[in-house]
Amino acid sequence: MSKKIKLLAAKQCATYNGHNGTCYVTDADCKPLGCPYFERAVLPTDGALEMRYWQARGAVYNDMPTCVQCGQVYQRKSNRQKYCSDCAATKARTRSREAMAKRRANVNDSGEK
């Protein structure tokens, strides 16, 4: 994730010096992690990355539950929900595929993506 953070900083941060990767404010190497300007002004331009950023730093993002599979914040639809909609769909697919594999034991599903 920190690579993505750095890329975002390089692309969006107004104080990023594209010539040598330093910060115009600190005059040192750009360190977006923990940079107040980056957190306030740059990070919100990428919502998905912003969520992961705060999660990685141990912050609770708007008190929303996070997916046990991928760590993504999701909208809770039921109390027992543990996965985001993406992972829930993947899980459902895996389940039906396993059921299918049981029925047709000679069919190998490893080639499917």
Ligand SMILES: [Zn+2]
């Ligand atoms: Zn997920």
